[in-house]
Amino acid sequence: MKLTRRNLLIGTGAGLVASGATGAFAQDAHVGHASPEAAPPPATRRGAGRVRTLNGWSLPHRMNGGVKEFHLVAEEFEHEFAPGSKAICWGYNGSTPGPTIEAVEGDRVRIYVTNRLREATTIHWHGLLLPSGMDGVGGLNQPQIQPGETFAYEFTLRQHGTHMYHPHADEMVQMAQGMMGLFIIHPREAEAVPVDRDYAFLLHNFALHPGTRRPDPAVMQDFDLWTFNSKVFPAIEPIVARTGERVRIRVGNLSMWNHPIHLHGVQFEVTGSDGGRWPRGQWRREVTEIVGVGQMRDIEFTAVAGDWAFHCHMSHHTMGPMGHDIPNTLGVDQSGVEEKIRRMLPGYMAMGETGMSEHQDHTDSGHMQGPENTLAMMAGKGPFGNIEMGGMFTVVKVRDDIAPGDFSDPGWYRNPAGTVASRVSSDPDFGAPVRRNAR
Numbered sequence: 001m002k003l004t005r006r007n008l009l010i011g012t013g014a015g016l017v018a019s020g021a022t023g024a025f026a027q028d029a030h031v032g033h034a035s036p037e038a039a040p041p042p043a044t045r046r047g048a049g050r051v052r053t054l055n056g057w058s059l060p061h062r063m064n065g066g067v068k069e070f071h072l073v074a075e076e077f078e079h080e081f082a083p084g085s086k087a088i089c090w091g092y093n094g095s096t097p098g099p100t101i102e103a104v105e106g107d108r109v110r111i112y113v114t115n116r117l118r119e120a121t122t123i124h125w126h127g128l129l130l131p132s133g134m135d136g137v138g139g140l141n142q143p144q145i146q147p148g149e150t151f152a153y154e155f156t157l158r159q160h161g162t163h164m165y166h167p168h169a170d171e172m173v174q175m176a177q178g179m180m181g182l183f184i185i186h187p188r189e190a191e192a193v194p195v196d197r198d199y200a201f202l203l204h205n206f207a208l209h210p211g212t213r214r215p216d217p218a219v220m221q222d223f224d225l226w227t228f229n230s231k232v233f234p235a236i237e238p239i240v241a242r243t244g245e246r247v248r249i250r251v252g253n254l255s256m257w258n259h260p261i262h263l264h265g266v267q268f269e270v271t272g273s274d275g276g277r278w279p280r281g282q283w284r285r286e287v288t289e290i291v292g293v294g295q296m297r298d299i300e301f302t303a304v305a306g307d308w309a310f311h312c313h314m315s316h317h318t319m320g321p322m323g324h325d326i327p328n329t330l331g332v333d334q335s336g337v338e339e340k341i342r343r344m345l346p347g348y349m350a351m352g353e354t355g356m357s358e359h360q361d362h363t364d365s366g367h368m369q370g371p372e373n374t375l376a377m378m379a380g381k382g383p384f385g386n387i388e389m390g391g392m393f394t395v396v397k398v399r400d401d402i403a404p405g406d407f408s409d410p411g412w413y414r415n416p417a418g419t420v421a422s423r424v425s426s427d428p429d430f431g432a433p434v435r436r437n438a439r
């Protein structure tokens with residue numbers, strides 16, 4: 001049965017279900033080969049890229065006779081969505097999403113794909129213009145890559161833009177376990193409007209039911225974890241910039257929902273997609289951009305000092321795990337009921353009467369502890385208290401004094417005096433509040 005917060009809390013869940021193995025997995029990351037020609041940069045978390053992959057990294061390559069060679073290894077490992085929530089996931093080279101592949105328009109690339117899963121896989125290069133036999137649909141374009149085998153894909157990059165890679169074999173399962181990655185092709189010529197900071201991430205969803213350790217591939221709508229690069233708030237890195245810098249954020253969607261991605265504090269321009277950077281006359285000014293399933297969108301803006309929320313606007317997508325089939329208790333007087341249930345189920349808490357913010361992670365006080373390996377519905381502390389978010393949420397942190405290339409978290413914004421909303425000591429002198437339909 002599906003274990004939800006509700007049936008666990010009211011005692012019908014009959015304890016925790018641990019699906020799959022537990023414990024540490026050897027993280028067996030493979031990042032290319034030693035190169036006699038040009039030693040690849042050390043396989044740091046960040047790798048060799050120009051793009052800042054949120055919480056992720058770019059895959060080093062080696063040159064071999066004018067061809068850029070990469071090596072992806074499909075495998076299983078343990079992944080942490082945020083402290084307190086780990087799962088056995090699938091991905092590439094020890095991470096979900098897999099490392100970002102970066103190359104330049106015109107490059108000849110050869111990508112080795114080794115399958116260390118226990119079932120066949122392939123990789124589809126989503127949005128890339130290439131020969132049919134390199135397109136990666138198992139059975140249609142190529143034989144499946146069986147466990148233990150290595151295949152080579154080779155093609156010339158005839159475009160630039162923000163793209164993705166993902167399996168086209170048992171897609172429902174393999175993508176549900178986290179198999180995906182970014183494939184970013186830089187234009188050959190310098191961009192007419194250059195950017196100072198270039199961020200990228202993929203939107204995804206995982207059905208990691210409370211108390212379990214493997215994502216459930218059968219779920220189609222009611223997911224538990226809504227992720228930027230397989231992380232949830234507050235574990236998603238902030239997007240850091242210096243005041244006045246031009247920032248690009250590339251967002252791709254391999255989840256099962258469309259996501260209206262919303263940025264506070266600025267009007268951004270939508271400047272590109274899988275189709276590359278659009279001609280300037282097509283740039284659109286927006287504050288929310290829907291990134292549809294299977295789509296990419298690039299947004300750009302001039303950074304304005306402050307701490308600015310950046311999130312999906314589907315309100316369930318900025319929440320942690322929840323019971324989707326619970327009755328609506330908003331406004332329901334539960335006094336007395338709580339006591340009665342507590343006699344049968346010690347520690348039971350009636351919830352939802354005044355709202356859901358009691359589902360905040362109050363681990364300091366020991367309040368609202370969920371099942372093992374399960375995040376609270378809301379989390380995160382800011383300079384003014386609980387942020388009450390989860391899932392697809394992070395903060396764009398812009399400061400006047402950030403050095404170029406410094407991506408470290410600058411802490412919370414220090415608001416200039418007199419620029420913070422605050423409690424007033426006496427009622428405003430409006431007389432009776434003006435209300436519609438007042439009698």
Ligand SMILES: [Cu+2]
Binds near residue numbers: 312313
């Ligand atoms: Cu969303």
